[in-house]
Amino acid sequence: MRSRILPRAWLKGTFLILGGIILLFIIAPVGKMIFASSPSILMESLRDSEITSSILLTLYAALLATVIGFVLGVPLAYLLAKTQFPGKKLIEGIIDLPLVIPHSAAGIALLFVFGRNYFMGQAFDGIGIRFLDSLAGIVIAMLFVSVPFLIDSAKEGFKKVDPRLENVARTLGATPWKTFSRISFPLARRSITAGCILMWARGMSEFGAVIIIAYHPMIAPVLVYEKFETYGLNYARPIAVILILISLVVFVVLRFLLYRRERS
């Protein structure tokens, strides 16, 4: 990292002021939520079983989505990072689709496949899994909107693994599977972990797709909305604060991982 002479004062000053506005715009709402909340109200909210169970449900559903994303997504990330084939760009495009599809529209789209009257819905119905207003529905909504984060991060991680390390492993007698499990995966592990955390955080924060498929059982972001609609801003606030605090903790862990990845 090479340091440079800073732009002259006026340019830097203008840029700092403009940048400062956007920083304040992000910090102010989050900071105010956290610091203006009285701890006693928060503690009380944590004793409210409706709130705690919705938060636990959110964490659990996002975790399930992440596990599924890990099992299905990491192998795909490896193929995309390490092999060349026609249509690769198309597949990379498809994976990023959920990032731009409006969340409520994504929920509608998922219902047209997983709803009880539709193909996958019927198939899963046979083994007793229903999606409408159920944990399974929450999980697929979260999976849909958040899996691109894991796949992209894992792909970047695998790409950074020097192919020569894998080549050397092969010549030393490692099979493709051993090369993957002993060399590529361990070396990409930090990126994959960061991707999992990002996916989990993104899953937890989903609202639009989930509310369409499963208003009940109520995940925390839906509960925030419900309280806001029914009782108003001040009743929605404690849950929102708790959610933001959880996100922040997850986020700090994530930044720490990313920071160490950049340095190594």
Add this chain to the structure above:
Amino acid sequence: MRSRILPRAWLKGTFLILGGIILLFIIAPVGKMIFASSPSILMESLRDSEITSSILLTLYAALLATVIGFVLGVPLAYLLAKTQFPGKKLIEGIIDLPLVIPHSAAGIALLFVFGRNYFMGQAFDGIGIRFLDSLAGIVIAMLFVSVPFLIDSAKEGFKKVDPRLENVARTLGATPWKTFSRISFPLARRSITAGCILMWARGMSEFGAVIIIAYHPMIAPVLVYEKFETYGLNYARPIAVILILISLVVFVVLRFLLYRRERS
């Protein structure tokens, strides 16, 4: 790009099957929505002024948010890419905060700053801008959740500009502003454009934060939800399809830009 021997058949096969499942999971809902919709119903929906005005509002609000994000975010991205200062990692963390905060909680947080009884709300009230149930509210909600995409993409773009090009420009007599406008900005332009498109797409797709701040005037993702809640799945579908189609077009343009950036 070095080609390598592909993993042996069984490993590749397993990875392909796992990856194929997640790909299908993403394609199926989107594809089914688009291909199972009759064009005549879509055309009819486009003649429904409630639908068209909500879509135009969505595009317009997302565009306003992107313009504000561009003016405030690009200078910050430049500073982050090109200068070293203590607390830089913290600022980079703050910028990415909106990515992990649950959207409905973000809406609540914004209201506690921009609501009419709160600090910024009162300040803007003085110049006639109100946020609750207004275009301004939609714009700040979109700005909050989508500005990280623009700043991160612009930052990566500026980082890829070889500092030696800027050094040479300086020694040849260019002031810091000229160096920025003639060298750094043009060379990072593709990344910045990609960031703008990504921000716009992300803003358009926002639902959770907007619905808290501004249920009315109704943006398209909110209208999808409203129709779904009030009339059911089949009534929500045409708007969802139109939204997804718009996202797809934006997305294809975006991928094309990113693809050319990677190649250059």
Add this chain to the structure above:
Amino acid sequence: MISIRNLCVELGDFTLKDASLDVEDGEYMVVVGPSGAGKTVLLETIAGLFHPRRGEIRLRGRDVTRLSPEERHVSIVYQDHALFPHLSVRDNILFGLRMRKTDAKQSRQAFSRAVELFNIAALLDRDPTTLSGGERQKVALARALCVSPDVLLVDEPLSSLDPRTREEIEAELQRLHRALDVTTLHVTHNFEEAVALGDRIAVIGEGEVKQVGTPEDIFRKPNSEFVAGFAMSRNIYPGELCAADAGRRGFKSGNLLFYLENGNAAGNRAVIRPEDVMLLPREVLPNGGNTFAGEIVRIADRGSTLYVDVQLPPVITALATRHTFREMNLKTGMRVGVCFDASSVHVFQE
């Protein structure tokens, strides 16, 4: 030992057309060619990491063209050493033995032998990222050799090292090769490195194997302008064979006549190496033979040695040591004599 037949490799812009090369058992072969000549791709193709479009590769008589890398018993050492950064030096060296499921006793023996050979016992618990360039090189060689490969492939082992470590590792490679006698294929873009290390040298360029031979052959008897240029034989003259006086053979290039040694060389280019061209004061220039006089037009200082361009015409370049340079007090514009033996003129057909 290594027998490559009609190998054809394509990779983007680069192609290797119809390359054939034989390396004897225990031989140290250096493949030298300009950057971008696909030397690394050649190694990776032999190791099975890259599929050739056509052609055959045999190792110890076994056709390995369709085998996976792990079935070929070929070790590769890359320029940047490619040590596994997440494993200790010990685990790096043991990696191959573990993958090949070598039995415990044999594995212990091979490991200790490698550690002893490279004198790296003190490094075993270190993290590879903390090693110096020379240490990394030794560990990479130890890892490659402790699985007792049939063939060792080495990719530009010296080019990322500073001049002094380079000489040290060069000596190490020579010592190693004498000790282990493992068939080695070493690629480099550095001609000096090839001359210093190779039992034989293969020059590749423009997608072909241009010439294979001992360093002396490549040096003195290039078969093409490409090889002559790559070996920095600066004096290459077009012309034709002719009869000279007293029944001797000659080569005529423009107004110049070079006497040749008797032999059956034929061709339309003559090449004379700069170090075979002597500079003499004009007064002591002998009569007859390959002796000419001319004016110094350029002196390129290379430190210990200098290249002196003398305009006859044409220009002929002589290599002078700094000692000669000082003694003769050479200067641009000075008139000097040049002479060289008839045996120094090599003729080839372009």
Add this chain to the structure above:
Amino acid sequence: MISIRNLCVELGDFTLKDASLDVEDGEYMVVVGPSGAGKTVLLETIAGLFHPRRGEIRLRGRDVTRLSPEERHVSIVYQDHALFPHLSVRDNILFGLRMRKTDAKQSRQAFSRAVELFNIAALLDRDPTTLSGGERQKVALARALCVSPDVLLVDEPLSSLDPRTREEIEAELQRLHRALDVTTLHVTHNFEEAVALGDRIAVIGEGEVKQVGTPEDIFRKPNSEFVAGFAMSRNIYPGELCAADAGRRGFKSGNLLFYLENGNAAGNRAVIRPEDVMLLPREVLPNGGNTFAGEIVRIADRGSTLYVDVQLPPVITALATRHTFREMNLKTGMRVGVCFDASSVHVFQE
């Protein structure tokens, strides 16, 4: 012209401590040092792109230490040329003139002069990414020079080029410097390049300016083991001055006695350059003077020349041309004589 006083630069692991250096008007100064010695940082500090921690930089007597890069009138040419990829060759060259708001007539003149000087009229409408290495080098020099800088800074201009383009650009730089007489500071890690181009050479290493002098000085009269080692003076012996027979001065290292030229050299190290050491058959070894006999223990082949290590003991390295090598039929294990002039022994204090 360039006057650097007590410059102190810190960047991560790297520090340059208290460096002072003077470059005369119109001089071609080469700063040479190992990779990682901070040569590029030194250039960037002179150009104002990097702030020194302490010290002063004067250009034409003007203290520029606190000025911005655009106020210094210093042009920099980087190793990879750093052409603006989004501008045509023409706009690259015109960039500086436009930024400096040079008036139209003067600007046209400067532009055409630069284009003519480098003979690049045919490239003007090309995209810089399509140029070859040599062409990029010329465009980068044209861009740097058409703003008529007080000082030209050149960063490793030859190291990314293949050997033949390297010689061509080397000649180009010499021609250019003779034509324009612009004060030039050139940094490189390649000692040969420094010798070939520099009016004077500054050797830097370990964060210090070790020695400044003509190529001949650096070569023959190093002031430290660092410089002697960097200049590849392989024969460095510790010892002390003493009186030799017949009133001559000597230097005693272990069992050896070297005769010295009369003079006032003093110190505890003697250095003899390999090219000053002659190999002779033992039979013709003269008596007296610096003559020794020993056994050849290693021959390192460098192509045109060879380094021959002779164990006296200690080991002394001689540079032999390939011609000598063949004539004397040198082999490892052979006993030979070595001799060198008293004037070849340089003594310094470590």
